Amino acid sequence: MYFDGSLMKTGAGAGLLFISPLGVHMRYMIWFHFATSNNVAEYEALVNGLQIAIELGVRCLNIRGDSQLVIDQVMKESSCHDPKMEAYCKMVRRLEDRFDGLELNHIVWRFNKDVDKLAKMASA
Numbered sequence: 001m002y003f004d005g006s007l008m009k010t011g012a013g014a015g016l017l018f019i020s021p022l023g024v025h026m027r028y029m030i031w032f033h034f035a036t037s038n039n040v041a042e043y044e045a046l047v048n049g050l051q052i053a054i055e056l057g058v059r060c061l062n063i064r065g066d067s068q069l070v071i072d073q074v075m076k077e078s079s080c081h082d083p084k085m086e087a088y089c090k091m092v093r094r095l096e097d098r099f100d101g102l103e104l105n106h107i108v109w110r111f112n113k114d115v116d117k118l119a120k121m122a123s124a
Contacts (some may be wrong), residue, residue, distance in 0.1 A: 002110055003049045003065045005041025006119035012036045014045030015054065015115040028052060029098025029122035042067040043088035045119065046074075050095040060101035064112070069107040 001016040016028040053061050071076040073089050078084035096102050
């Protein structure tokens, strides 16, 4: 699963791309109906992606995103100083328990362009 959040003047949204082991691509765009920051949009993308994966019956998931902050906080490589970020991080950890295997990796933006486009379309 690739995820990305976007905050623009027109709104905020998320893009998700699931690629099955057989190579089937499933794309999702989510528009947020509330005020948010860019970091919250990134966490919302991740949380919504995990919830969709659970609904799809996914048991093992390789997650990739370009938000260094979100990845580091979830992987416990940096602490959450903001109470809102800490709440999102705890939510991700609760959802992790629903999977048999979960891997979270940071990727550079150029490898996340397709999902970035989805997130920007969702924000418009």
